[in-house]
Amino acid sequence: MTTASTKYLGKLRCSNVHLQSGTEILTDAPTDNQGMGSAYSPTDLCALSLTTCIITTMAIYAQGKEFQILNIEAETTKHMASDPRRIARIESHIRIELNPEADDRAREGLKRIVPLCPVSRSLHPDVIKDVTVTFI
Numbered sequence: 001m002t003t004a005s006t007k008y009l010g011k012l013r014c015s016n017v018h019l020q021s022g023t024e025i026l027t028d029a030p031t032d033n034q035g036m037g038s039a040y041s042p043t044d045l046c047a048l049s050l051t052t053c054i055i056t057t058m059a060i061y062a063q064g065k066e067f068q069i070l071n072i073e074a075e076t077t078k079h080m081a082s083d084p085r086r087i088a089r090i091e092s093h094i095r096i097e098l099n100p101e102a103d104d105r106a107r108e109g110l111k112r113i114v115p116l117c118p119v120s121r122s123l124h125p126d127v128i129k130d131v132t133v134t135f136i
Contacts, residue, residue: 047078051092053119067106068099089128
C-alpha cells in the first residue's frame with residue numbers, strides 16, 4: 001500500500017500527503033541549497049525521523065513493560081557535509097521523565113533502544129548518530 005502522495009509545487013517546494021490520515025507536510029529546499037527554508041527540508045525530516053522513532057519505540061517499550069513515561073522532550077540538530085552533499089551527523093538530545101516507581105532496569109531498557117529503532121537501523125552507517133538520553 002502506498003504511504004504518501006507527493007506533488008511538486010514549484011520553487012523547490014513539495015506537498016506530501018500521508019494517505020492513511022490525510023495529513024499534509026510541506027517540504028522546501030533549505031536556504032543553504034537554493035531554497036526559501038519556509039518548511040522542513042527532506043534532510044530535516046530524515047534527522048527528525050531518528051528522534052521521533054527513538055521516542056516512539058521507547059513509548060512502545062514502556063507500554064509493554066507496564067511502566068509510565070510522564071514526559072519526553074527532545075531537540076534534533078542536523079549537520080550536513082558536502083562533496084557529496086549529505087547528512088553527516090544527527091544530534092538528538094532526549095529528556096525523559098518517568099514515573100517515580102520506574103527502576104534502573106526500565107531506564108537501561110530505554111537507553112538500549114537508541115541504536116535499535118527502525119530509523120537508526122535504516123540510516124547509512126556513515127551517518128553519525130549522536131544521541132543522548134537524560135532522565136529528569
